[in-house]
Each structure stands twice: as structure tokens, then as C-alpha cells.
Amino acid sequence: MNKRNDSQAPVRKSRLLPGSLQGQYLIIVLAAFLFIPVIIPLASLTYTIVQWSSKSDMESGAKYGGTSGLLSDWHAHAANMEGKSDAAIDEALIELKRRYPEASMFWVDANGATRSQLPPQLDIPAQWTPEEAIRFMKASIGKDPYTVIAFLGKENAGSSFMTIRMPREAISTGNPNGSGTPYYIAFVFVMFSVFVAMSLLFFRHIRRRLLRLQSAMARQDEHGIPEPVAIKRWDEIGALEYSFNGMVAQLRDSRQRQSEEEQLRKSLVANLSHDLRTPLTIMQGHLYQLREEPLSPKGQQSVSVMQGKAEGLGELIDNLLAYTLMTSGRYKLTLEAVDIVRLARESAASWYPLWEREGLEVDVRLPHEQLIWQGDRAGLQRMLDNLFQNVVRHARDGGYIGLALEKRHGRPCLVVSDKGRGLNSESSATGAGVGLAIVDYLADSMGLVRETASSEEGTRVYLYEKTNDGRGYF
Template sequence: MKRLRLNVVTKLFAATFVFVFLLYALILIGEKFFFERFYLNAKVSELSQAMASFPDEYAKLPPDKHKLDKLVGTLMNRTDASIAIVDEQLRPLNLTPYFLEIKAANKNQVITLPLKEMKSTDLPEGLRVGDTITIDGIYMDENNRNMKPIRIARQSPSTNVSENGLTRVTAVISELMLPSQRRAHNPFYQDSLVADQIGPWLTQQYDEITQMKSGSFIQRKWTDPWSGVNYAIVIHRFSYQGGANYILAVTTLQPVSDAVSMLTSYSLYATPVILVILLLLSFVFSKIITKPLVTLSHSASRMANLDFTELASIHSQDEFGELSRHLNTLAGKLDQTLKELTNANVTLREDLAHKEKMEQLRKELIANISHELKTPLGIVKGFAEGLKDDVAHEKRERYMDVILSEVDKMNELIMDMLELSKFEAKAILLRRQSFPVSEIIDRVAASFQLQLANKQVRLWLSLPEEINNVWADPRRIEQVIVNLLGNAVRHANPSSEIRITGTRERECIRLRIENEGAHIPDDQLTRIWEQFYRVDSSRWRKSGGTGLGLAICKHILDLHGSDYGAENTVNGVAFFFTLVENENKGGNDNGSEKE
């Protein structure tokens, strides 16, 4: 079964989605199971810090209940908790932390706000010092200073309070202590629990509480049996006037419970939407992150296939951009190295081919030399033996002529071989100079007059006067003309004609030597320039020659950079070559010849 291959985009997408989803799930689990505990610990820590500083402030107060009420009210608003102070027998002090101090008819009065009979909605919103209010209530003392409020309003109601036995007072607030707006739920109800419900609970915990050390804290969780709301209780023991006292703080946990419940309900609706958004963001994120990596992967794949034509196009200033630049540098160096290796391999193949060719030529040269020397040596040996056997006197002269002739042929062969070896070893340097090529042709033609006459061959020269001097080595060019003309004479038909013509072509002079004789097979026209190669080896001794003349001509013409060749004509064969005119020479490159 073929294994499924996942690309990096899919892997990163899956990893990102799973990671973020697990993180989201952990957050939901934490909110469900740990957020309420965290809130409780944070709230208890806050209450403990505030309660730890209370004894010092309490000890500094003068014996004035109103001052104590104000201190407790301030602490309740700051900590969002209901506060009670109990003595060593766990009996609560009578505290009325909320009040309105008003000024009416140049007389100050304190309006105590009872915890049990009032609700937050009974108070006008936003009461501040300096506001004018109307209070309907009942005085609780003979001096008409302590009023129990029944109704508090900013404006005077239209009803007649005397019918209900109430007293109406319109005054300006000079001081107040009210539950702050940050107090949760109904602070009056929460504060009344300290007297109604928490008191009996304290009695049940009497042994544990009374055994507390001074300055210590205990924390408990309590549930209101009537409302079912959970509360946190923090008790702190402190010393006051030589006796043990306790400060009790009660704070509701209902806000966090409501928050957890609301978050749980919200999560049920938000989770599907969040999952969809998470899928989209994970996909986009994986595509963005892996795009340069995929580009680098494609570039590396092309490099693996030795394709360096397209480089990675990442220009960011980060690790991907740096990797892209290094990869492009590597590609350039690999491309250059491969080209160098390819060129080296081509050169090596050429060298090996040349070496094999040279080895083959060496073998052929040895075979040809053996063959070329075998015949004349055999002739010399035969005629020498005849002389040794004391042949007739009239034959001795002819025998000596034959021996000398064969020795001359062997000497000519050896000299040509030495000349050819110098060319092949690149030991020949040309001595170029400007000279009229027509003079050399005339001189060479004059030297062949005897051979031409013996074969009754006519020599026809056609060299226009406008032909300029050529830039070449005159000695080597004369050697070429001698070899080509000698070759034309040897293979010309008796009573035929040899033509030497010259024409101007662009910046060169083209010389052509044509005879009338047997054609050269087309497939051998290029091989005639090889050493010891003969078209008809059965007639070579009759026609003369060493078989090295055209090979020497080839090397000389190659050194001159000439265009040369051979072709069959209607009646025979033509050899041609070109020489640079003197006025178009590229410079004087005279050199010496290594002999």
C-alpha cells in the first residue's frame, strides 16, 4: 500500500490548528474549573491586605461611634465586602456604616440608613455632598437629631406626610457614606446577612475562631440558604485595648459564578465560529510561512536535476532570504563547476582521442616505414649480391645505378619523415615575409621542365598581374608548390596539360594546380592528406614519391591558416590553397625554426 505523502503546508496547517485549538480548549477548561477559584484567591488576598491595616487605623480613632462607622463604611466600599467587628465572645458591634449627614435650619442631623429596611433603589442616584434632598422619616431621639428615613427624594413629594405620622425634612447634604456603585448586587441585603445569618455561623465555628493567633487569618466559603448565593468569609484576629477582637469580611462570589455561567453559554455559540476562523487563519498562516520554503524546495529540486537556469527569488531579510541567497550562490558555483568539468571532460576526450589517433598513426607509421624501406632494401640487397657474385662487367654499371637510385629514395623518405615529425611536434615556426608568389611558381615550374618533357606534359600558367605580394613563409610555400606540382606531374596522363592559375578572393589569393589524369574517389578526397596514404598503392613505385608530401603540405597550410583542398574536375584532379595578401597581413610574426 502506497504511503500517503503530506506536504509541509498540510503539516503546518494541521499543527497550527491543533495547537491553537488545544490552547483554546485549555482556556475554556480553565475558565470552567479554575477561574472561580482564581477569583476567590485574588479576592481573599485583596481582603486580607485591607483587613491587615484596619487594626492600626481602628486604634487611632477617638471613642466616637460615628468615626468607626465611617471607617468601616470606607473599608466596605473599597473592598466590595460587608464588614463586621466582633469581640472575644463573637458578639458583633452595632455598626451603621451608611448615613447621610444633612444641614437644615443651621442644625446638623445624621440620617442613619438601616441595612434591613432599605435597598439600593430607595436612594436617588448620584447623591453628592451639596445636593438638596427631602427626607420623610421618624425621629428616634428626643433631640430630633437621629431620624430613621422612610423615603428619600431629590424633590419634595406632593403627598402630605403628617397624615402618616412622618416628619419631612428638606436639607443640604454635608457628608455622606453610601454603598459605592462598584458594590455587587444589593449591598444592603449582603450587609444584613452579617447580623442575621453569619452570626449563628460564627457561633458554630466558635472553637476554631477563638483559637486563632493574633494577626492570623482564616478563610471559609459559605452559601446563603435563602438565595443559594456563595460567599467568601475572611476572619482576622487582632488585639484591641488588651482584648481579642475579630474583623469579619463577607464578599459575594455571585459575579464570578454568573461570569463563568455566561462564558460557558457564550462558548457554546462562539466555538463553531471560532473553529471556522481558526481553520481559515491556520490555512493562511501555513501558506504564508511555507511559501518561501516551497519555493526553496522547488529550486533545490531543479538543482538536483542540474537545472540552474531559474534561481530562488526570495529577497526577505530573514533566514529564508539568507538561505535563498546561499542557495543561489551554491547554484552559480555548481553551474560554473559543472561547466568546467564538462569542458574538462570534452578536453580529456579530445586528448584521449588524439592520443589514440597518435598511437594509431605511430603504428601505421612503423608499418608504413617498414613497408617503404623493405622494397628498396630488398632491391639494394639483390643487386649488391649480384655485384658480390661478380656479374658481367657490362651489368656492373647498371647495378650500381639501381643501388644509388634506391638509396636516394630511402634518403628522401627519411628526410620527409624527419620534416613531418617536426610539424607534428609543433617545432616549426614560420618566417613570414612579403614576397611575390609568381616568382616562386616560375622557379618551381622551371625545375620540372625535364620531367614535363619526359611525359610530354604541357604546363600552362595563368597569374594575373594585379595579384599582390603574399604574406607567408616563402621557403614553406615553395615546398608546398613543389609537392603539389610534383604530385600533378606524376599522376598526369602523357601528352596532357597541367594548369596553374591564381585569382583574388576577398583578402586572399587563391592558387589552383590542376592536371588531366585519373580521378580520386570522392570518399578518399579527405584522406589523401594523411601520411603514406595512396589512392593506388600498386602504382606508387612507378610514379615515385614517398607518400608524405601531401601530409607535409597540410601542416604548412594549417600553420598559414589557409583554406585548402582537392576536388575532381572534368578531366582530372585539382588542388587549391589560399594565401593572405601582403596589405591585409595581421602583423609580423616572424619566428625561428626549431631544427
Template structure:
């Protein structure tokens, strides 16, 4: 239950309940206020504001006035004015002369003709203001008196209150709704801010490339997510540390193993040299040659393994120099001619100059790349009996092209070690800002080492 009350769901439900409570309280207060005003208005009334009652009363009291005089009419008007403060009244005598008027705002003629009287009655019938015309006295010989009241006087008290305070009521409701919207916005804005902070922590990396932990401030759902994220970061750091320790151990093992293997290989070479000076049968000589070849292959594999380990640890030193790459390739190929001729390979060399033969590279690394690629051809593409080294130049790049007619890299050779050799080539090429491409099929393999212009 404690976890539920700390959750975002509980907090938002609390916001909703508070909003509903405020709305109910507001309506209750407004209702009581309106009801109190309405009761005060009703209590303050000493008469009924009904069209029929007022009209009948006006006619009755007008008929009771005998031998009308100005004083009598004034008293009559003042009495009604006391009861109906909004009223306006005037008296037109038997001669059609406007004799007395009280609070009449519009202009009315001082002499009334029959035609104007008829028109006045027609205009006022059912219109604004409410108008009652009554003859003075029973004999109707003293003219007529007119009572005018604004029709809003006859509105119910609730309607009057709405007309007077309706805008205030609407503003109050809008304020409550706006308050709820603002509180909800702040609630979700805080959630969004915390989620964005968590996202930043996920994408930010420290000096070792690991995500950074985030400070957990609350124990709600997002806080639990932040805690889980921190635990994940901790596990990643521990895993990274274990991986680094294992990597270091592996590198040390490979280095020690490479060193330890070279010692017996040196001894084997010495023994094969001694045996070569002895008188051997033809079969013995062939066995000795096979042993020598195996020793050479083993030595090259150890060298590749050592180089690969140093490259992975970024400890294989290199020095960039401006060299004539075409000339340097010719020098590298010179040492490989005897090996390919001994195996019966067809050799084609087409080394034409580039627009600029100067490449900024490490000569030893380039030599190592060429050696590894040619060694792979000699060991794994022997069936094709063909090797070609060319230069290729386009508007985008200059390239060194090495080709064979073997069975392709998808073919599994009985010889081992090609994978490590190509991995070394890949790392060296990338380190010298070169690009290489391999196109291998059943009819042979083409490798291009490119330098973009």
C-alpha cells in the first residue's frame, strides 16, 4: 500500500479528486450566494411584479380619482414611484394637453391628437417598455394617465442574478478548469523532464564509453526505472572490467605462447638443417622438405598471431612516410618471384604510374599487407596457378589490385591461418586511411587497396 501511495498514479488521482472537490465547493458557494441574493430580492418586494396585477391595479386606482387635479395626480404618481422606482408616468388631460410627467426620458408631445394617441397605443402594445393607459375617474372625463415600466422588472430574480453575475460565474468556472489544467500540465511536465533526464543519461558516455548513472530523487515508477537503469550501468561496468581483465590475460597468454613456441621451432630448424647435410633417401629428403615447409608455416602463423594481438592492443607501432608506392610495390614483389615460379604460377605485373605516386603510409605495414595477401594466394589459391598485381586509377581513387584464379574465399582450404592474416590486413589498411575491397567467386578473387584523391 505504501508503494501505491508513492506512485504517479496515486498522485494524479489525488489531483483529479482535488479538482472535483474544488468544483463541488465552488458550485455550492455560488449556489448559496445566488440563493441568498434571490431571497433578499424576493423579501424586498412589497408587491407582485405581474403584468396583469399591475395593469388591473393601475386601472382601479385611476378610476377612483374624482375631479382630478395636479396635486392628486402628483400624489398618485409619487405613490407608484415609491413602489416601482423604475417607473415613468405622465397625465394627458381631457383637452389632450400634457399636464404632468414624472421621470419621462423620451420626448412626448405637449398636445395629443386622436391620431397620435392611437399610434402611441399601437407602438406600445406588447413592446418595450411595458405600458398601461387608464382613464381618470369613473366618468372618464379627466383624460388618461400612462404608466411605463421596463420589462426587465418582471424578470425572475434568478434571471436577474444571472444577467448581473453570469459573467462572474463563467469566469469562476474557467478559473477552476484552468487551475486543473495548469496543475496537470506541471505534473506531466515534471514527468517529461525526468524522462528526458533519463534519456540523456542513457545516451551520455564517460571516458571509457559507458553510460553514466542518474540520481534517484523519488521512489515512484520513474524512480524505480532510474534505479533499474543504475543497476544496469553497474553491471555493464563490472562486465566491462571483467572483459578488460580477460582481454589482457588473453593478450599476455598469446604473447607468452608465441615466445614459447618460437624456441622449439628454432631447434627444429637447426635439426632439419643438420639432417639436410646427411645422406638421405629420396623419401627422407621429401619428408625433410615437408617438415621445413611446416616450420615456415608455423612461424608465419605465430607472427600473424603476435601482430594481430599487438594491433588489437594499439601497440603495433607504425611511422607514416611519403613514399613512391609504385616503386615500393615492385621491390616487394621481387622477393616473391622465386616462390611463385617454383610453384608454377603464371605471373602478370602491370604497374603504371599514378598521377601522384606519393602515398603517406608506413612502408613496413604496406609490405606486411602485400606479403599476407600474396601468401594467402600461394597457400589457398594454388589451384589457379595465376597471380596478377596491377595499378588502377580513376577520378575518385588510385588503387593497387591483386588477382588470382583460385576457387574463391568461400572455398575452405586445407591450409589454416587466412582469417588472421586478412584481419591484420583490414586493421592496417584502416589505420593508414586506406580502403580495401574484396570480390571473391568461384573463378577467383580480386582485392583492391584504394587511396581516395
């Protein structure tokens, strides 16, 4: 008994585990369902955090603290103008100009008059009305330069106001809004690529394992049995591989049992043939002596029938022994050039006394020209003997046997014919099956074809050589 290896271990039950194909597939399906409702919002949240962080970094690293820093500083400067005279405010504004050299600034007193434009600005009116102030504020929102208006006094509650106009490039870090968009797109693309890659790897892995199993099925040993496969993973395909290995093991066991039974049968037939031959020979000898004794006509007839049956049994034993040797590969054939016409004529001559005794009309039509076949002379002789014997046993009631050379399928063909009731009719004789099996085996071994045409009017057996591609004509 062979020990069971890992590839023949018991199959585990399929469970919803990541190691099983079912579990892996469900994980991929779950990832597909969660991609839009989870991954997209997660990417948006990440994008918002990145944008907020970028904006904070930009503000903290910008000149003058960015827009928010400039706004708070300017309001603080305006609050410090509480109680100062116009001249002091002008001086303070000049000092602020030194602090913010890129900016332009001015202030408007309580009477609406423009004071201290640093530098002079053409779009600033000399006298302000409420309508002009409102239009100026609306026009400055979100524009470049960045404009901050602050009323003078504590809590910026005065009627006078001061204005600073700073070019946005002076307070910008150079990072435009939406600078995190490429990262957002990259994140979504990477997540989608990971999902696609997982799917492709999953199905590629399954395909490779199935192709390996298919390749194993195509590999066969000398008996046509596939080779077993090694089970690497215990999942659904592993169960299929285990079942395949079980089938291969059953085929091998069946093949081994069949080979052992065939060998036993051949040995039994060979032993029986040898064991039966000795008593049969003794029986034939005693029957021959009985025929020499003075017997009544009925006695002589009985001895003649027994002698005929003994001869038939001897031929059957010979055929069984020969067929056993052939199928076991111990029947040696020597192929040589044989004149089949001459061999058929000699064989017919040796059978002629028996045909005449059986009352058969003999019709031999063989040409004088040679017809050379490559074959074993003894094997060809045995084929003809078996065909002639079948006619004597099973078609003697037709009273005819013919041997001729004809053309069939464009090739010369040796024909053995009779006028019996055909192969499908019942016959009291036995042994025809073994005889024809021997004919077929020898014909195939020597590159010949046996073709039979049978009807109620008789049977014709054709023997001819195969074509160059190894096929006969049918």
C-alpha cells in the first residue's frame, strides 16, 4: 500500500475565510460596494484637511502675516489714532508707509476730505460722499490690490477712516487656491488602481491554477492516464485538484487490476491449452485405432464424428494459444517480401482434399503474375488457413469457396468468398470469433486491412495493403 501524500489529504470544508476563493471574492465585492460611499468621502475629507493646512501654512509664512495679518494690524493702527491731531495722523501714516513700502495708503478726515495720499492716487477723490465711500468699498472686495478700510479711534468707532491698498502678490506665498487638487485626484486614482489590481491579481491567480490543472490533465503516461497534481492551497480549486487526484488514483488502480486480470487470463488460457493438448492427442490416437477395427456402419460414423470434433477442438486450442501469445507480445513476426499469389495458391492446394471431401465447389482464379506484399510468411499462411477454416465450418451449406485476385479501391486485393447464409446467421460450429480476431491482429501487424461484406447470399473477405498514410479504404 502506498502512503497518502499531501496531495491526497482529506479535503477541508469550504468556509467563509479570506484564504478561500469565496472569501477573497467577497472581499473584492465589498471593496467595490464601499469604493464610492466610503473612499470618495474619505478622499474629500483628506482634501479639505490638506487645503486647510495649506492655507494656514500659507498665512503663517506670508509677508505681513498674509491678508488676515494685514487686516488685524491695520485696524490696530487705526485704533491707535484716537485723539491725535491731523498733523500727527499724517506723521503716523508716513511711518506706516515706511513699514509697508509696497502699499499705497491715504486717510479721510471727519469732513470727508482726502489727506496724505502716499503715493498720490488718481482714482481717489479729493472729497468723499457716503455714496462714493460705498462704491469704493464694493469695488475693492476680492480685487487686487487687497484693500483694508479701518475707522479711526478705539473700537474703530470714529467718523474718519484710513485705507491701505496692498498688492496681493506682496502678501501671497505663491500657492494658488486649490493647490491640493492634484493630491486629491492622485489619492482617488491610487485607491481605484489598488482595487483594479486586486481584482486582476485574484482572477489571474485563479486562471494560472486552472491552466496548471488543465496542463496536468493533458499530460498522460504510457497507459493514457493523467499525472496527479500537487495541491498547494486548500480552497475550492484545491478541492477540485484533490478530486482529480482521486480520479487518477482510481484509474491507476483500475488499470493495474485490469492488467493483472488480463495477465491471469492469458496465463490461464496458455496453461489450459497445454493441459488439454496432451489428452486430446491421446484421444485422437485411440480414435484412429478404432477406425482400424471392424465396426458396424453406425460405429464407423460415430468414430468419424468424434474424430472431426477432436480435430476442431485441437484447432480451437491452437487458435487460443496463438491469440494469447499475440496479445501478450510474444508472437514474433518477421517481415519480408512475400509473393501472396503463390502463397495463396499453395495454401489452396493443401486445403483442396478437405474441400473436396466436404463437397465444396472450388473456384480459384489467381493470375500467374507475382504480387509482392511485405509480411510474415507464417503469419500470412495462418490468416489464409483461418479464413478457409471459417468457410468449412460455417458456410459449407453454400457448397462453394472462391479465391481470387481483384481490384478494390484501386489496389490489388485477395478475396476469399463463399455462398453461405452470411455472418449474421446462426452456426452450430464454434471458434470463428477467435479465428477472425487472429486474422485482424496479424493483418494490422503487417500493414494489411481486412474488409468483410456479408449478406444472406454469401460472404466476401477482402485483404489488401493499407495506404501510405496508414489507413485503409472504407
